[in-house]
Amino acid sequence: MKEIRDKNIWITGASSGVGRALVELLVSRNNFVIVSSRARDKLLELQKTSPSRIRVLDCDVGNDEDMARAKIALAELTDQLDFVIACAGTCEYDDDLRLDSASYRRVFDANFFGVVNTLRLALPHLMRAASPAQRPVFAAVGSLSSLVGFPRAEAYGASKAALGYFLDSVRADTTRVPLRIVHIRPGFVDTPLTSSNDFSMPLLMSPERAAERILAGLEAGHSQIDFPRRLSWPLRFLGCFRGLWFRFFAPKITRIYKLRFH
Numbered sequence: 139m140k141e142i143r144d145k146n147i148w149i150t151g152a153s154s155g156v157g158r159a160l161v162e163l164l165v166s167r168n169n170f171v172i173v174s175s176r177a178r179d180k181l182l183e184l185q186k187t188s189p190s191r192i193r194v195l196d197c198d199v200g201n202d203e204d205m206a207r208a209k210i211a212l213a214e215l216t217d218q219l220d221f222v223i224a225c226a227g228t229c230e231y232d233d234d235l236r237l238d239s240a241s242y243r244r245v246f247d248a249n250f251f252g253v254v255n256t257l258r259l260a261l262p263h264l265m266r267a268a269s270p271a272q273r274p275v276f277a278a279v280g281s282l283s284s285l286v287g288f289p290r291a292e293a294y295g296a297s298k299a300a301l302g303y304f305l306d307s308v309r310a311d312t313t314r315v316p317l318r319i320v321h322i323r324p325g326f327v328d329t330p331l332t333s334s335n336d337f338s339m340p341l342l343m344s345p346e347r348a349a350e351r352i353l354a355g356l357e358a359g360h361s362q363i364d365f366p367r368r369l370s371w372p373l374r375f376l377g378c379f380r381g382l383w384f385r386f387f388a389p390k391i392t393r394i395y396k397l398r399f400h
């Protein structure tokens with residue numbers, strides 16, 4: 139596929155981190171970008187960087203009622219979309235195996251149901267862009283962490299693993315339809331999401347670099363975009379030989395030596 143230019147694109151999670159870096163890169167290539175997150179003020183600031191190319195659609199992707207309102211607002215902004223990148227996401231660690239269902243629900247609302255809601259709103263617009271020459275793209279950002287069971291990541295990793303299955307299933311259901319489903323799995327990226335992580339993050343990359351990797355993968359026509367390779371390959375290997383992970387790696391990184399009951 140050639141360079142992504144002059145397209146209609148919707149990006150969720152656009153107010154910071156990877157999503158914002160994607161917006162900046164895509165706008166610099168003459169694309170028209172609709173930016174979403176809950177923070178309208180941050181989106182309006184972002185719009186000031188390129189008023190003619192950026193439109194604001196603030197919404198909470200995990201909230202069904204808010205997404206009903208966003209559906210109407212999206213239709214007022216555009217009738218067709220060439221690319222949708224569902225980047226909105228959140229992370230809450232389960233530090234002490236508390237199994238607090240409210241925390242798990244918050245994480246699943248943003249990371250899993252947020253993508254379901256985004257796809258529901260986007261589908262009619264994507265299908266309007268489809269032609270024999272063009273397959274519109276729905277891409278969602280998961281995480282390499284879903285390849286193996288990381289300690290403390292019960293909620294986050296499970297939401298991203300569920301997202302992977304969801305995308306595979308949608309891909310299966312759209313094999314006869316002109317729609318490309320893309321699963322993006324970054325490693326560690328230096329963003330507000332990871333800024334309070336108190337553990338070492340190997341191969342940490344900037345959001346700008348992550349955005350470049352995502353765009354390169356989209357332009358190359360990949361349906362799975364995993365990076366950096368030096369992290370994705372070992373994790374894929376350990377995902378296949380799970381015994382090694384639980385025997386040699388997990389015991390070194392779990393912080394739980396004794397279970398407490400809450």
Ligand SMILES: NC(=O)c1ccc[n+]([C@@H]2O[C@H](COP(=O)([O-])OP(=O)(O)OC[C@H]3O[C@@H](n4cnc5c(N)ncnc54)[C@H](OP(=O)(O)O)[C@@H]3O)[C@@H](O)[C@H]2O)c1
Nearest residue numbers: 151153154155156175176177198199226227326327329331
């Ligand atoms: N950073 C990493 O190391 C890393 C690694 C792998 C995968 N990822 C994934 O990459 C994506 C982007 O994360 P990031 O690192 O760039 O984090 P970030 O800087 O915290 O960005 C998260 C974005 O999602 C938005 N968001 C969160 N909940 C939302 C909701 N319910 N509705 C609408 N927007 C919501 C936030 O905006 P508002 O707060 O304004 O709503 C923000 O724009 C996430 O899906 C994350 O899981 C990140």
